[in-house]
Amino acid sequence: xxxxxxxxxxxxxxxxxxxxxxxxxxxxxxxxxxxxxxxxxxxxxxxxxxxxxxxxxxxxxxxxxxxxxxxxxxxxxxxxxxxxxxxxxxxxxxxxxxxxxxxxxxxxxxxxxxxxxxxxxxxxxxxxxxxxxxxxxxxxxxxxxxxxxxx
Numbered sequence: 006x007x008x009x010x011x012x013x014x015x016x017x018x019x020x021x022x023x024x025x026x027x028x029x030x031x032x033x034x035x036x037x038x039x040x041x042x043x044x045x046x047x048x049x050x051x052x053x054x055x056x057x058x059x060x061x062x063x064x065x066x067x068x069x070x071x072x073x074x075x076x077x078x079x080x081x082x083x084x085x086x087x088x089x090x091x092x093x094x095x096x097x098x099x100x101x102x103x104x105x106x107x108x109x110x111x112x113x114x115x116x117x118x119x120x121x122x123x124x125x126x127x128x129x130x131x132x133x134x135x136x137x138x139x140x141x142x143x144x145x146x147x148x149x150x151x152x153x154x155x156x
């Protein structure tokens with residue numbers, strides 16, 4: 006699903022024959038741990054800070070698909086990634102849902118709703134491609150990351 010279809014996603018994730026990696030996993034909360042471990046292994050050559058950001062973004066996108074989307078016809082979700090000169094391109098594909106993902110403006114005491122705000126801060130771009138029966142949320146985590154100021 007992540008390749009071979011015309012989409013508004015980053016070019017490499019949608020090109021026919023591109024070097025896209027993908028995995029279909031059961032649409033369950035238990036699958037998040039496996040997705041994280043797989044991405045850590047697959048992206049072991051990247052700087053730790055980039056790899057950590059990729060894993061966090063993938064986790065957020067996957068959990069949002071679980072919570073707000075629907076399973077694909079086979080009960081799975083699909084996670085795709087590729088390393089390009091622009092950065093690490095990620096996508097999570099589900100069977101569509103009633104609403105489109107959007108960054109929420111939640112208060113400081115809210116216990117949920119911050120996921121896409123976190124994603125938006127870590128990525129250079131993100132977006133949604135929706136077609137009948139499927140939604141793909143994609144993001145690009147830059148490899149050249151700006152210095153972070155802490156504390």
